[in-house]
Amino acid sequence: MTARDSLRAHLLKHRLAGPDVPTPRQNNLRHYRLFAQGDPKALMGLEPEPRRDPDAVLRLMAERVGVHPDPRYTEGPDTIDPDLTIAALDRLAxxxxxxxARRGSVLAGTGHPTKLAGFHGALARALEAAGCPVHTPARGVRFREPTPDGDRPRYLDVVDRVLVVRALDGPDRPDRPGRPGRPAVGELAHTHSPLPVRLALTALADAGHRPPDLVLGDHGWLCGAGRLGIPAGGVADCxxxxxxxxxxxxLVxxxxPLEDGSDPSCYRALSDYVLQRADLAPYNS
Known part of the structure; x- marks a missing residue:
């Protein structure tokens, strides 16, 4: 069995791609409508002009992700084409x-810290081992993020060379006291916001660094970097x-295309595949 065949079987077994990924059709269509309507959370920092209508969004996602192309199909399982996933992993490699090859600088961040920090971290550490500076700026910087329940205080932290967002209040308020110069440790927070990458890039500039040569990430990390003209690559769900x-x-x-809410261990095979294809030995901590 080839590496590609083995990876394809892994994607299907863990429903990271295939005909019945965990995100159902009705959820997909709702998010497609929100994007078409210009909902800020769905835009993730983009301001596309002209905007795509819901039919155009569905065509885009059918082409790039492999979701069911028929707008009359409104409920049930939906699809991520595993061959599109593998082809994109090859491009990421x-x-x-x-x-x-050019020892470019790297910034990695994720809006799915409990799921994808390990995937992005494996890539960042391998690049660092190859001589690429990996930046982790703005640690401890606080900001407020709009949520359906109102603005919530957040701050940036670093997990495994990857920038993440932690909460400062509510049910996920800090549960460990801080040390001098360090904030208390709050629960990792899921986010679609482009604000974290903007804060990180601002901190880099303030420290006298030029923008990174590559941003690795998802959600607002990809869109926020891409809108600023910074090369970016990563993953996104259907x-x-x-x-x-x-x-x-x-822009990116x-x-x-990849189910982004699975057990973190499921993504190890994907990072290994990318690093092997990139001629970068998988980094083992």
Missing amino acids: LLLRRTA NDVAPFAAEADG AVVV
Whole structure:
């Protein structure tokens, strides 16, 4: 069995791609409508002009993700084409290989810290081992993020060379006291916001660094970097239109269609595959 065949079987077994991924059709269509309506959470920092209507969004996602193309199909399981996933992982590997060849600087961040920090971290550490500076700026910087329940205080932290967002209040308020110069430790927070990457890039500039040569991430990390003209690559689920729209519009280099809410261990095979294809030995901590 080839590496590609083995990966395809892994994607199907863990429902990371295939005909019955965990995100149902009705959820996908709701998010497609929100993107078409310009909902800020769905846009993830983009301001696309002209806007795509819901039918155009569905066509985009059918082409780039492999979801069911018929608008009359409104309920039930939906699809991520595993061959599109693998092809995008190959493109991501090429992006990493080119970055490593020129010893480019890297910034990694995720809006899915409990699921995807390990995937992004494996790529970032391998690039660092190949001589690429990996930046982790703005640790401890606080900001407020709009949520359906109102603005919530957040701050940036670093997990495994990857920037993440932590909560400062509510049921996920900090549960460990801080140390001098360090904030209390709150629960990891899921976010679609582009604000974290903007804060990180501002901190880099304030420290006298030029923008990174590559941003690795998802959600607002991809879209926020891409809108600023910074090369970016990462993953997005079948209900996340914005990264795929940014890729189609030439703002983001590579987006891998992938179920993004599975057990973190499921993504190890994917990072290993990318690093092998990039001629970067998988980094084992």
